[in-house]
Amino acid sequence: MVRANTNRDTSIFFNLVLIFSLLLFIVSMAESRTLDAVFLKPNSTPxxxxxxxxxxxxxxxxxxxxxxxxxxxxxxxxxxxxxxxxxxxxxxxxxxxx
The missing domain is CATH 3.10.350.10 (LysM domain)
Structure with a gap:
């Protein structure tokens, strides 16, 4: 029975790490777009x-x-x-x- 709990705990841990990584990726993508808009001024008009x-x-x-x-x-x-x-x-x- 101890072995089943260990496998379940390991599975939960890896799922949490995966979810955290995905959230970190989404936040970093959103931040890079915001910084590009602020610093690169993509719509500058001559x-x-x-x-x-x-x-x-x-x-x-x-x-x-x-x-x-x-x-x-x-x-x-x-x-x-x-x-x-x-x-x-x-x-x-x-x-x-x-």
């Missing part, structure tokens, strides 16, 4: 200070050269611009922060 109106024959490359911008900066302040489909009269940001 701020534009100066815009340029696209004229006939303009390209993203020509605009970046004219305003001495790197491709990375131009892309970060113009996240929704499709450089393959620029059109006359389209406004692009040429100075701002990402």
């Amino acid at each position: 701020q534009c200070d100066t815009v340029f109106g696209v004229a006939s024959g303009d390209s993203c490359y020509a605009i970046t050269q004219q305003y001495k911008l790197t491709t990375e900066i131009f892309d970060s302040i113009n996240p929704n611009i499709n450089c393959d489909a620029l059109f006359v009269g389209q406004w692009v940001c040429v100075a701002g922060t990402a």
Whole structure:
């Protein structure tokens, strides 16, 4: 009879350890999402200070050269611009922060 109680106690112990591990995993996942939202600012919006109106024959490359911008900066302040489909009269940001 002592052996049956020992097996039952061992089983209960392992089940409690399993439940505790699962709860710890859930809490750690929730905390990591909260910290990402606070520190990484996933929804930051670019701020534009100066815009340029696209004229006939303009390209993203020509605009970046004219305003001495790197491709990375131009892309970060113009996240929704499709450089393959620029059109006359389209406004692009040429100075701002990402």
